[in-house]
Amino acid sequence: MNNGPRKGMGQKDATVKSTTPGGMRPYEKNSYLRLAKTPGVEDIWQGHLSLLDSDPSHNTSQNQIANLEDTPNCTGNWIKASIAPDGKFTITNGRNGFSKTYTAR
Numbered sequence: 039m040n041n042g043p044r045k046g047m048g049q050k051d052a053t054v055k056s057t058t059p060g061g062m063r064p065y066e067k068n069s070y071l072r073l074a075k076t077p078g079v080e081d082i083w084q085g086h087l088s089l090l091d092s093d094p095s096h097n098t099s100q101n102q103i104a105n106l107e108d109t110p111n112c113t114g115n116w117i118k119a120s121i122a123p124d125g126k127f128t129i130t131n132g133r134n135g136f137s138k139t140y141t142a143r
Contacts, residue, residue, distance in 0.1 A: 039075070043086040043108035070096045080140065083117050083129055101136040102129075 068091065074082055082098040086105045097103065104115040115133035122128075127141030 039084045040063050040141075041088060043089045043105070045090075050116055068096050070098070074098075081129075081138065083131070085117065101132060101134065102138075104131055104133050106133070 070082070070088065070091075071088045073079060081102065084098050084103045086108070087100070087103050089095050089108050100106065104117050105112055113133075115131070118130045118132065120130070126139055127142070128137050128139045130137040
């Protein structure tokens with residue numbers, strides 16, 4: 039997710055409508071949870087920790103967030119995808135070296 043600390047993930051969207059009786063389910067109001075609940079989405083990797091919503095469950099694991107701070111000293115850490123000939127791909131967080139390999143479907 040190419041997000042900034044104050045844009046993208048964490049936003050609450052009151053305009054999302056639910057097709058279920060009784061209105062919206064709570065995850066539909068938060069952009070991170072709405073994406074995380076999408077069928078087929080295995081993981082979310084974020085460019086920045088979202089500071090729009092203080093609920094820690096509205097961001098991915100800190101291992102998968104490249105930049106945790108919102109300061110002039112932000113180092114601009116990266117997230118890299120490496121693709122293998124067999125279709126497997128590895129995502130790496132430049133801030134902490136954490137990586138995870140996924141199998142192509």
